[in-house]
Amino acid sequence: MTNPMPAPEVEYSDPLDDIRERDEAMPREASSIELKGLRKQFGKDTVALDGVDLTIEAGEFFTLLGPSGCGKTTLLRILAGLEDPDGGKLLIGGKDVTDIPPHRRSVNTVFQSYALFPHLSVRDNLAFGLRMRGESAVERQRKVAEVADFIQLGSLVERRVDQLSGGQRQRIALARALVCEPNVLLLDEPLSALDAGLRGQLQVELQRIQKRLGMTFVFVTHDQDEAMVMSDRIAVLDSGIIQQVGTPSEVYEHPVNAFVARFMGHDNLFAIQRSADDWVDTDLGRLQLDPAQQRVEQQGWLLIRPETLELGIEVPPGYNRLEGTVRERLYRGSRIEYRLDINGATLMAVASNLGQRLHAVGDRVTVSVCPEDLVRVAA
Ligand SMILES: Nc1ncnc2c1ncn2[C@@H]1O[C@H](COP(=O)(O)OP(=O)(O)O)[C@@H](O)[C@H]1O
Numbered sequence: 001m002t003n004p005m006p007a008p009e010v011e012y013s014d015p016l017d018d019i020r021e022r023d024e025a026m027p028r029e030a031s032s033i034e035l036k037g038l039r040k041q042f043g044k045d046t047v048a049l050d051g052v053d054l055t056i057e058a059g060e061f062f063t064l065l066g067p068s069g070c071g072k073t074t075l076l077r078i079l080a081g082l083e084d085p086d087g088g089k090l091l092i093g094g095k096d097v098t099d100i101p102p103h104r105r106s107v108n109t110v111f112q113s114y115a116l117f118p119h120l121s122v123r124d125n126l127a128f129g130l131r132m133r134g135e136s137a138v139e140r141q142r143k144v145a146e147v148a149d150f151i152q153l154g155s156l157v158e159r160r161v162d163q164l165s166g167g168q169r170q171r172i173a174l175a176r177a178l179v180c181e182p183n184v185l186l187l188d189e190p191l192s193a194l195d196a197g198l199r200g201q202l203q204v205e206l207q208r209i210q211k212r213l214g215m216t217f218v219f220v221t222h223d224q225d226e227a228m229v230m231s232d233r234i235a236v237l238d239s240g241i242i243q244q245v246g247t248p249s250e251v252y253e254h255p256v257n258a259f260v261a262r263f264m265g266h267d268n269l270f271a272i273q274r275s276a277d278d279w280v281d282t283d284l285g286r287l288q289l290d291p292a293q294q295r296v297e298q299q300g301w302l303l304i305r306p307e308t309l310e311l312g313i314e315v316p317p318g319y320n321r322l323e324g325t326v327r328e329r330l331y332r333g334s335r336i337e338y339r340l341d342i343n344g345a346t347l348m349a350v351a352s353n354l355g356q357r358l359h360a361v362g363d364r365v366t367v368s369v370c371p372e373d374l375v376r377v378a379a
């Protein structure tokens, strides 16, 4: 019999330790939000919210998306308690807070305008809310240091806000909202004043911070790309009414109506003239559908996403074939956009720029359309 070998004493370092430590540094509670028949009217004629029913899960990155004036800010202000609804109920963390004042809700807001004190240091800006709440100097210092570390602005804390760039100011505004440890963070178009590059960078950063904190974020934007890249789910609003709630891919690939489709950036919508379960007639001609893919029963519109079309190849079996002419070609670098004329109707197509021969204006092209990619959309 041989003695079993003693286990070697090796210390493994887990590359995730660093991240875990950070996660433990700022644990946050998250709350769910429930809106039931929420209504808000300004004056006699302006119905800002027309009966909003919505459930936001705890820890979700949830986005309110819609055009200017559709009621996004009003909804956020009601969540914050800065505006009273005319009807309906609001529950945060399962509790009815409809009549609870703002300072007694565990909710904080980041505004587009930052709303920082320009002449104060970053440190004093971050400590302001804690001071108003009467927290001790020791607590203030600890929490400010923690949040500054979390958002990685350690080297900026002594600077005055008016000496910072727009992107830095927006991160301070975020840190100032987080330092008060809300269960829900509301963000009203916080990135729309920034230039495109910085905006893209902060979109990724904000999303990472939200995931690390596990906090509920309600984010407002009018930009569908921003909504898709950041959100777990999106609610599309029009005139105070929720049109659709879903994941980015649900809302983009299966918009429930023409408003949502157009707002998500779709151009290829064709009025359905006649239809059966597995085909539709439009200005493009008759197209075969996959009946299993269809959600909408009524007449309405046919949506064709430009990126699903294939140009100038052998038409695969079972695909629809369209013949047309290239009317316009837009060179976008990574992709090429074509405006095609099909039987007098305009169809947009997009192809990745893989370096093969491009189709020229005036070329006759064959377009392959997979039945599974055709979506019927309500009017
Ligand atoms: N304090 C107010 N007084 C009167 N009308 C308002 C007020 N706040 C918002 N509105 C109106 O309510 C509608 C929704 O506004 P808002 O919630 O700010 O939209 P969004 O943030 O989506 O642009 C708009 O028609 C707006 O003019």
Ligand SMILES: [Mg+2]
Pocket: 072, 073, 074
């Ligand atoms: Mg607004």
